[in-house]
Amino acid sequence: MSNVKTIIDSNKERYLSELFELLRIPSVSADSRHKDDVRRTAVFVQKKLQDAGAGHVELMETGGHPIVYGEKIVDPKKPTVLVYGHYDVQPPDPLDLWTSPPFEPTVKDGKIYARGSCDDKGQVYMHIKALEIMMQEKSMHCNIKFMIEGEEEVGSANLGAFVKANKNKLKADVILISDTALISLNQPSITVGLRGLSYMEVQVTGPNRDLHSGVYGGAVANPANVLASMIASLHDEKGRVTIPGFYNDVAELTSADRKALNNAPFDLEDYKKDLGIDEVSGEKGFTTLERTGIRPTLDVNGIWGGYTGEGAKTVLPSVASAKISMRLVPNQKPDDITALFTKHILSIAPKTVKVKVTAHHGGEAAVTPTDSAAFMAATRAFEEVWGKTPIPTRDGGSIPIVALFKKELGLDTVLMGFGLDSDALHSPNEHYGIKNFLIGIETIVAFHKHFGA
Numbered sequence: 001m002s003n004v005k006t007i008i009d010s011n012k013e014r015y016l017s018e019l020f021e022l023l024r025i026p027s028v029s030a031d032s033r034h035k036d037d038v039r040r041t042a043v044f045v046q047k048k049l050q051d052a053g054a055g056h057v058e059l060m061e062t063g064g065h066p067i068v069y070g071e072k073i074v075d076p077k078k079p080t081v082l083v084y085g086h087y088d089v090q091p092p093d094p095l096d097l098w099t100s101p102p103f104e105p106t107v108k109d110g111k112i113y114a115r116g117s118c119d120d121k122g123q124v125y126m127h128i129k130a131l132e133i134m135m136q137e138k139s140m141h142c143n144i145k146f147m148i149e150g151e152e153e154v155g156s157a158n159l160g161a162f163v164k165a166n167k168n169k170l171k172a173d174v175i176l177i178s179d180t181a182l183i184s185l186n187q188p189s190i191t192v193g194l195r196g197l198s199y200m201e202v203q204v205t206g207p208n209r210d211l212h213s214g215v216y217g218g219a220v221a222n223p224a225n226v227l228a229s230m231i232a233s234l235h236d237e238k239g240r241v242t243i244p245g246f247y248n249d250v251a252e253l254t255s256a257d258r259k260a261l262n263n264a265p266f267d268l269e270d271y272k273k274d275l276g277i278d279e280v281s282g283e284k285g286f287t288t289l290e291r292t293g294i295r296p297t298l299d300v301n302g303i304w305g306g307y308t309g310e311g312a313k314t315v316l317p318s319v320a321s322a323k324i325s326m327r328l329v330p331n332q333k334p335d336d337i338t339a340l341f342t343k344h345i346l347s348i349a350p351k352t353v354k355v356k357v358t359a360h361h362g363g364e365a366a367v368t369p370t371d372s373a374a375f376m377a378a379t380r381a382f383e384e385v386w387g388k389t390p391i392p393t394r395d396g397g398s399i400p401i402v403a404l405f406k407k408e409l410g411l412d413t414v415l416m417g418f419g420l421d422s423d424a425l426h427s428p429n430e431h432y433g434i435k436n437f438l439i440g441i442e443t444i445v446a447f448h449k450h451f452g453a
């Protein structure tokens, strides 16, 4: 066993009990009732960074939840790694579908079940323990900076200003993020692409009050019916988005790149089985890996209006609404897509209703280089610890900060995530493999060694 592996092995119970403490704090950034919990989580992360040996750690205030900033500069001549992650989590809803309480970490089949276990507290904690080990072993091959934010799950509204105002502080040679997924524990991978996002809300208003659906039904436009048919018209029979101009800026991959992408191990039968579906669906002419990796998409995230309580109430709603996200790919600009969406929705709205379109957050897609020293270091780290060469993959999720870091700091990112797509991120019963957590720590330590060299 390598020295690092031995250390991890003999300390794993403590690492886990510390992580469980972190997972018990409900840092739901979207819910103002949890404001104090979010701050408590930041303080906890600050303390743990200090304990791990970061010389200087502070809570930095923003217009929203604080950012934890920490650093350990061992030698200005050594390269500097800036670790980014988030300590906030998604709301746990729907609560009744959890098999154990979301904020009481529970181990089942070698996996930690808790909100944030994988996204992203568990993955942030690997970096804190990696620092602890490197400090204990006096083997800091790089300087290290930490920037752990508390608003990632709500669109990082204050992050742009923070990065702009702290360019000097954030000076580094590479950004390292663990907030993505591996192909599997048998096949490591490094994410080299993330999708962008434009998140919208549409509100359709009809009559000035809810109406008796018998007295008025058929004579007055029903906002729920109107909204449903507008949404249905946003895809054609080929599964393409019908918003004019939506595909204008989409970067098309060369056939060699498409081939490489589809060479990654992927079992469609396992995929369907995991999700409990009989068939997949999406844009015609593209594989599942392409549909989530390199194609832009549009999805309803929530839709409501009228009566949704117990039993039946005959009512024609006055208002119906939907939250709609569009996942974007390289070269699509979130602001352009937001404008195209708004214009199109207003253009298809019938005169029988009033339609309001609002933009929530957005972010650009990102592609990271595969020929950098940092990517090489990550590759070596996986080879050393896993005995296998990692495959580059494109993930469908979004981490808008990656494009922002490139733009504001000129820095490339290495996306060294250790989760799995099946970890139920944002869903009930989110979990994270203890194996993933422990081997993640080991791989991160190896990354610092190789990047330092």
Ligand code: BES
Pocket: 119, 120, 152, 153, 154, 155, 156, 179, 180, 181, 194, 197, 361, 362, 363, 395, 396, 397, 398, 399, 400, 425
């Ligand atoms: N960690 C995820 C993003 C992710 C998940 C990337 C899986 C790759 C694989 C992150 O916390 C997240 O959920 N991001 C949001 C975007 C944000 C602007 C709210 C997302 O993708 O919905």
Ligand code: MN
Pocket: 086, 119, 120, 152, 179
């Ligand atoms: Mn995340």
Ligand code: MN
Pocket: 090, 119, 153, 425, 426
């Ligand atoms: Mn998330």
